[in-house]
Amino acid sequence: MYAFTLHRPSSVRQAANLLAKSEDAKLLAGGQTLIPTMKQRLASPASLIDLSLIEGLSGIELRGRSIVIGAMTRHAEVADSPVVQENLPALAELAGEIGDPHVRNMGTIGGSLANNDPNADYPAAALGLGATIVTNKRRIAADEFFTGMFETALGADEIVTKVMFPLPKKAAYVKFANPASRYALVGVLVSKRGREIRVAVTGAGANGVFRVTAFEEALQRRFGPKSLDGLSVPAAGLNSDIHGSAEYRAHLIGVLARRAVAAAAG
Amino acid sequence: MSATGIGATVRRKEDQRFITGKGHYTADVNRAGQTHACFVRSPHAHARIKGIDATAASKMPGVVAVLTGADLAVDKLGNLICGWMIHSKDGSAMKMAPHPALAQTKACHVGDPVAVVIAETLAQAKDAAEKVQVDYEVLPAVADPAQAQSAGAAQIHEVAPKNTIYQWQLGDKGKTDAAFQSAAHVTKLDIVNNRLVPNAIEPRAAIGEYDSGTGHFTLWNTTQNPHVARLVIAAFIGMAPEHKLRVIAPDVGGGFGSKIFIYPEEVVALWASKRVGRPVKWVAERVESFLSDAHGRDHVTHAEMAFDRDGKVVGLRARTIANLGAYMSTFSSSVPTYLYATLLSGQYNIPNIYCEVDAVYTNTVPVDAYRGAGRPEATFVVERLVEVAARELSIDPAELRKRNFIHQFPHQTPVILAYDAGDYNASLKKALELADYKGFAKRKRESARDGKLRGIGLSAYIEACGLAPSQAAGSLGAGVGLWESAEVRVNPTGSVEVLTGSHSHGQGHETTFAQLVSERLGIAIDNVSIVHGDTDIVQFGMGTYGSRSGAVGMSAIVKALDKVEAKAKKVASHLLEAAEGDIVFKDGKFTVAGTDRSVPWGDVALNAYTAHKFSGQELEPGLKETSFYDPTNFTFPAGCHVCEVEIDPDTGETEIVNWTAVDDFGVLVNPMIVEGQVHGGITQGVGQALLERAIYDKDGQLVTGSFMDYCMPRAHDVPSFKVGVTVTKCPSNPLGIKGCGEAGAIAAPAAVINAITDAIGSEQIAMPATPQAVWTAIQRGNATRKAAE
Numbered sequence A: 001m002y003a004f005t006l007h008r009p010s011s012v013r014q015a016a017n018l019l020a021k022s023e024d025a026k027l028l029a030g031g032q033t034l035i036p037t038m039k040q041r042l043a044s045p046a047s048l049i050d051l052s053l054i055e056g057l058s059g060i061e062l063r064g065r066s067i068v069i070g071a072m073t074r075h076a077e078v079a080d081s082p083v084v085q086e087n088l089p090a091l092a093e094l095a096g097e098i099g100d101p102h103v104r105n106m107g108t109i110g111g112s113l114a115n116n117d118p119n120a121d122y123p124a125a126a127l128g129l130g131a132t133i134v135t136n137k138r139r140i141a142a143d144e145f146f147t148g149m150f151e152t153a154l155g156a157d158e159i160v161t162k163v164m165f166p167l168p169k170k171a172a173y174v175k176f177a178n179p180a181s182r183y184a185l186v187g188v189l190v191s192k193r194g195r196e197i198r199v200a201v202t203g204a205g206a207n208g209v210f211r212v213t214a215f216e217e218a219l220q221r222r223f224g225p226k227s228l229d230g231l232s233v234p235a236a237g238l239n240s241d242i243h244g245s246a247e248y249r250a251h252l253i254g255v256l257a258r259r260a261v262a263a264a265a266g
Numbered sequence B: 001m002s003a004t005g006i007g008a009t010v011r012r013k014e015d016q017r018f019i020t021g022k023g024h025y026t027a028d029v030n031r032a033g034q035t036h037a038c039f040v041r042s043p044h045a046h047a048r049i050k051g052i053d054a055t056a057a058s059k060m061p062g063v064v065a066v067l068t069g070a071d072l073a074v075d076k077l078g079n080l081i082c083g084w085m086i087h088s089k090d091g092s093a094m095k096m097a098p099h100p101a102l103a104q105t106k107a108c109h110v111g112d113p114v115a116v117v118i119a120e121t122l123a124q125a126k127d128a129a130e131k132v133q134v135d136y137e138v139l140p141a142v143a144d145p146a147q148a149q150s151a152g153a154a155q156i157h158e159v160a161p162k163n164t165i166y167q168w169q170l171g172d173k174g175k176t177d178a179a180f181q182s183a184a185h186v187t188k189l190d191i192v193n194n195r196l197v198p199n200a201i202e203p204r205a206a207i208g209e210y211d212s213g214t215g216h217f218t219l220w221n222t223t224q225n226p227h228v229a230r231l232v233i234a235a236f237i238g239m240a241p242e243h244k245l246r247v248i249a250p251d252v253g254g255g256f257g258s259k260i261f262i263y264p265e266e267v268v269a270l271w272a273s274k275r276v277g278r279p280v281k282w283v284a285e286r287v288e289s290f291l292s293d294a295h296g297r298d299h300v301t302h303a304e305m306a307f308d309r310d311g312k313v314v315g316l317r318a319r320t321i322a323n324l325g326a327y328m329s330t331f332s333s334s335v336p337t338y339l340y341a342t343l344l345s346g347q348y349n350i351p352n353i354y355c356e357v358d359a360v361y362t363n364t365v366p367v368d369a370y371r372g373a374g375r376p377e378a379t380f381v382v383e384r385l386v387e388v389a390a391r392e393l394s395i396d397p398a399e400l401r402k403r404n405f406i407h408q409f410p411h412q413t414p415v416i417l418a419y420d421a422g423d424y425n426a427s428l429k430k431a432l433e434l435a436d437y438k439g440f441a442k443r444k445r446e447s448a449r450d451g452k453l454r455g456i457g458l459s460a461y462i463e464a465c466g467l468a469p470s471q472a473a474g475s476l477g478a479g480v481g482l483w484e485s486a487e488v489r490v491n492p493t494g495s496v497e498v499l500t501g502s503h504s505h506g507q508g509h510e511t512t513f514a515q516l517v518s519e520r521l522g523i524a525i526d527n528v529s530i531v532h533g534d535t536d537i538v539q540f541g542m543g544t545y546g547s548r549s550g551a552v553g554m555s556a557i558v559k560a561l562d563k564v565e566a567k568a569k570k571v572a573s574h575l576l577e578a579a580e581g582d583i584v585f586k587d588g589k590f591t592v593a594g595t596d597r598s599v600p601w602g603d604v605a606l607n608a609y610t611a612h613k614f615s616g617q618e619l620e621p622g623l624k625e626t627s628f629y630d631p632t633n634f635t636f637p638a639g640c641h642v643c644e645v646e647i648d649p650d651t652g653e654t655e656i657v658n659w660t661a662v663d664d665f666g667v668l669v670n671p672m673i674v675e676g677q678v679h680g681g682i683t684q685g686v687g688q689a690l691l692e693r694a695i696y697d698k699d700g701q702l703v704t705g706s707f708m709d710y711c712m713p714r715a716h717d718v719p720s721f722k723v724g725v726t727v728t729k730c731p732s733n734p735l736g737i738k739g740c741g742e743a744g745a746i747a748a749p750a751a752v753i754n755a756i757t758d759a760i761g762s763e764q765i766a767m768p769a770t771p772q773a774v775w776t777a778i779q780r781g782n783a784t785r786k787a788a789e
């Protein structure tokens, strides 16, 4: 790790100011992505702005027909939250399958979304549930938030403050973990809210998380696993690496989507 | 059996310190004035070093020195060596290329150390290491052993044309070919034994310290064999004469073979400590472990097994290319030869065996012994062949094995080894019972109802442990003897220290060795301590690997205890005023035979030191004896493992649903520790079969260079094991012990792959059988079936 200056602001405004005026600064949330990269000397920010002392950035709340989760809320808190377990069990399960206990006790939802790792789980939740990402400046619909691999719509001095998940009628997430890293080799989140059906896929897309409209349309007609029979996602353009070829990933998307629909419908 | 004696399940004495954070590892050692080393490693698999500019690095804050291969050359340090001579078929000696501790003319694998920065702090050393400018001329590289000998392949070392280290053979080619010619059936397999990264939990580390007042060096080092390290560093590297070099291996957190070898980093730490006049400390980071710990396995093999009309094996032949990496590591040459081809008879009576092995250089990390070393590779060849043959011949795999088992002992195989004892039928029978082999068909139907594919696979393995005797090892090319030593030091108060040349790095010697002493002397186990891992304290030793410490190390203790008892009887005879021949030692008491006159152990120990009751002319005071034990044969642990899997055909995921292991390790010293070794061994074997593989790309970059991509087995990857034993005593050592440390890793891969291939009905699957690989094999199978219809 290279030397850096550590800032520990107590408000989002302070944090945003520091971010705007410090050169080459980075926000530090749970540190589960950032710190390992720094230890390997692959990232060398001149300063870190630690969000952990800012009050009100963490917590889970049921507001009307939405669950609102503060950006600094740890994965373990989401997994263990009775509010989430009761109203949006798919999200609690997803959070409970991220990494290992150490990672879940430190990693945050804001950090995960801002990082937009193509194999991360939360992006599938945000896109698949039609979440809204709230920042210190604006609200961004999940459909507009994820712009590419490790790329988001966030501006240079923009900070995620919370995430709003509208409650679906049905939802399920099925993950096929990369055996080594436990990130998603492929993960599929399926949800139904009113007339809206979403199928979001993580782990497979060369540009990160994406929706499968063909599946969504088929499920519009009837929300059941059989509706997906005969449908598949083309392998072209999907990720291919030592853990899974594009063909294998394409196949898994179909399998996992059917399983997710079955779980959500059942 | 006493409560703490041989055969008792005694809790591990060493665990108190290990599980309360009180272990003392090399990284815990800190010396006054110590500096820190950071190695500059080649990012290229193969590159000429045109120049190294350390000017900028030397000026960085805290830098004490930047040293390169040129400095090593100035000090005339010798090369690292491989200590086992192998001769090719044509009689020529193996082609050992120079291996300097810091590369001098070229770097031969990614991670090859080319320079070292010594600084006040580790961070400063790392900062400066980035500033060392190495001018590389990148050369073409070869990483795939199957490509290494081809005409267009990069040429790595001048001494080894076509990258070929040796072309070795074992067995009778003419007779074997003849047996194949008249065979009724021949089974053929192409096998890749996947390359593994050892990944001991404690990364390697070294601290070198030089005392300019006395000219003595001390090396703290994560080694499985401190005396061998001292010998090599003294005799071959020429750093210091042996009597001025002390090697200390404190607690060592796992080795699996990877800490047997003498590595560049410890040599450099020691050498640099004299150069800079201060202690030099180096602790590997995990990424460095991936790029510098000797890897394991990496064989490409074509193997065939021939049968007569009755399903009897009449011959086996195999041709293997073994990847030894960029340099020949300490014992690398012996692994794919004498530790491999000698085991190709398995548990079977095979009259004709012939094996050819080409060892090759590639631009990869050196490859050497890793848990099982050669024997897992051999077992995989034999047990896959038998299983596939059974399927081809439509004979039950258990029945085919039974038909070919060796029943008569001793049994001379056509490949050197003479098995001394065993009962292969017994372990097979017990394993099949425990695994409910009979009920498998029903379980398979139940799985099918759930849309799952179920398979069962056997592995009837044998291994040869405690490589010996030294004379025989020497005649096969070993550069060292393979005996073990022990000193039993009785204190005046009757407590005992055992100085052993074995080295514990997870095996539990502090408990098992103490059990032996406790039983033999009738003293409490807490009154025995086991001392190991320091060349200034322990007389000498060959260290721990190859499941040798029970069979060889403990036998040495038995011999020393024999001598202690003999001497103690002499002391007792004076105390009891009886003839020495009339003294009987039992239950911690010396008694005059046929009387009730006795003295306890403690009194004899005390009197041995006070020497008040006998004259020094008659009997020397003291009670301390040393023994060097050289076995008369290998030991031959064997057993049968049964693996049962369930596969999800939609994803290719394999779940191991049942595992039965029935092993014959001879006499068990501590069944709990043995069971732990079996669990760990199987899990490592499951890792090889399902998860682990070191992958190099065509440019020689290690693609699986961290735990993000290299998959180690986790608890959820294995079921709760059913473990049973059968016992035939080992006739060649006093305790009847065979060894148990490697068995699981040897048996497991074949059992897993036999189960998977049974489930999917296709033999075309390589290790590791990842979900993708299994899914692909199922698709391929479906496609060929469709085409056939």
Ligand SMILES: Cc1cc2nc3c(=O)[nH]c(=O)nc-3n(C[C@H](O)[C@H](O)[C@H](O)COP(=O)(O)OP(=O)(O)OC[C@H]3O[C@@H](n4cnc5c(N)ncnc54)[C@H](O)[C@@H]3O)c2cc1C
Binding pocket: A026, A027, A028, A029, A030, A031, A032, A033, A034, A035, A036, A051, A071, A072, A097, A098, A099, A100, A103, A106, A107, A108, A109, A110, A111, A112, A114, A115, A117, A119, A120, A121, A122, A154, A158, A159, A160, A161, A181, A182, A183, A184
């Ligand atoms: C061993 C291991 C296994 C893992 N397995 C999984 C897995 O299975 N699934 C999975 O999804 N993830 C996994 N992760 C990643 C983990 O979930 C991380 O927590 C997550 O990716 C980043 O969150 P963080 O809070 O740690 O962010 P940090 O590492 O602190 O930051 C990540 C990035 O986001 C930025 N950032 C952080 N917070 C904000 C904010 N509020 N607004 C704007 N930018 C911000 C930072 O500046 C930085 O660039 C794993 C990580 C490890 C180490």
